[in-house]
Amino acid sequence: MQEIKERFKELRKELKLNQSEFGKRLAVSKDVISNIEIGRVQPKTLLIDAICDTFKVNKDWLVNGSGNMFNDSKENVELEELLYKISKENSSLYPTVLKLSQLDSESLVLIDSLLDKILKK
Structure with missing residues (x-):
């Protein structure tokens, strides 16, 4: 073991x-x-x-050594790591990420759609 x-x-x-x-x-x-x-x-x-x-x-x-390594899914852990890295490298993003965390799912869908459109330009 x-x-x-x-x-x-x-x-x-x-x-x-x-x-x-x-x-x-x-x-x-x-x-x-x-x-x-x-x-x-x-x-x-x-x-x-x-x-x-x-x-x-x-x-x-x-x-x-019992059970799964993570309580949350691996994707959640990766997201937390990414957010930590972003906030460390660019502290001006912190207020934006904080605001995003307070949105409901409908608003997040709208933001995601807007970001897709911006990135396609």
Whole structure:
């Protein structure tokens, strides 16, 4: 059976993050991630909880290897990663993304249609 250190590494690779990026998202150093992945130390409960909250990881999978890796669909996790990347690279988009998150589905369909038209020009 796979050990927690292997699931840490598998998760990080699934998220397409290096150890430094993974640690930064969790407010820990690259060394902490490296030490966990090589089995030098066991992850603390606080870090496990942070991983599960930040990346929507199934805690039972991370700790015991049971169930699916993610609580949400992979698409939701990818969307969260994309939004994080966009907001990090262009902070002026944050207010727009915030407004989009407050729209109902009918309004989002209209916005999507408008964006399609703009992109076709």
